[in-house]
Amino acid sequence: MSQDRTGSSAAEERRQSGADPLGRAMLAHHRDTPGQLTYRDGTERRDGNVAEFYFSSPESWDRETIDGLERVADAEPVLDVGCGAGNHLLWWADRGVDAVGVDASPNAVLAARERCEVRRTSRRSGEAAERGLEDVLVGDMFDLPVPTDAFGAVHVVGTQLGLGRSLVGVRELLVEFTRVTDDGGVAVVDNYDPTRLDEDFFGYRPDPREGIAHRCFHLEFERETDDGEPRREIGRTLQFLLCSPARLREAVIETPWDVCGVSRGDEAAHYRAVLEKTG
Template structure:
């Protein structure tokens, strides 16, 4: 990804450089949210309770998928974990390195491979579990993560409740049959 096309990474770099920045998230159901970039730089004590609680379930070698500015990865590194932060944004990875994350790679979720190592925890915070895109793609990506994890590995993730939106299912993916990989909606 070229830096001029990396809007998220640009926002992180600007914030790291001392400029207050915001970014927008727009969903296909028309929901629009403007968020402060500074949240990606907060320390443990400023995190929401569910994120602090999630850290209690992390163990061993950690793969932080969609690490952003590295706040979770840096916290876990400080506790002594061997952490690899990955993000599709090369500028986000650069921010992580400038913040002294020892291992960070610009790797999209679809390209995570055993060459990166074997991990005991896959961390997908900040709604990154939603990176799967569709139920069919989720199964393939979970299998991919299975190839880079130990037998007793865990996924520690946060996400939004998709049933609290007017668009509870992702729109059809070209080339994927409608309903492929989808489960029934829970009661």
């Protein structure tokens, strides 16, 4: 896999691909219609677990997830980059936190909008219930459709930072997060530390550099059409950079960001990091 690809070229590929299996799976689940999401890497397959990953109850979330949500809430307004079906937007709305969601998937955005509208309709008396559909936007995280200096925090989980594909691409993302946040900006991001992974990790691709690896797979969504015929939608191959916390600190060099904290369970490969603008 070429390592000279920048975040901009990856963004261009996303614009050129019309397939949206993950978003369609979220929308189908939200509307209670049948379908099956599958992660594929060659002959290997994994269940997409749409209900568990994108519609889970906050009672099932781990402490690190809640800590990250609370940390950005303290610096509201929050921009949830890659908001998916809106689970975190709903959590913030229940607590009166000002938040806007952005996702590259039109179908995921539609699902999030419908869920937020249902919540708004059922809770007319609360301030959070007055949020409108314009608070969930379709957009690319390399070119966010929001004004400069509009947010106090960005929340970017689901290892989406790795879609930068390289440390240079991650740095390019951080430049865009710099643009949309104010001088006291905070960011919560996550990734997998390859020093704690082995080649059995789904989609794993090694790299000779310490603390660097890659992950590749694509998604497929299959469902029956109204006339009972199966229909399969196949997405493009996704390429993620996996980097250790030390490598993440290397990526923030020459940006206004500093890695101020890393949290993860004992021996866990997955971690969350809190970044703060240091000027």
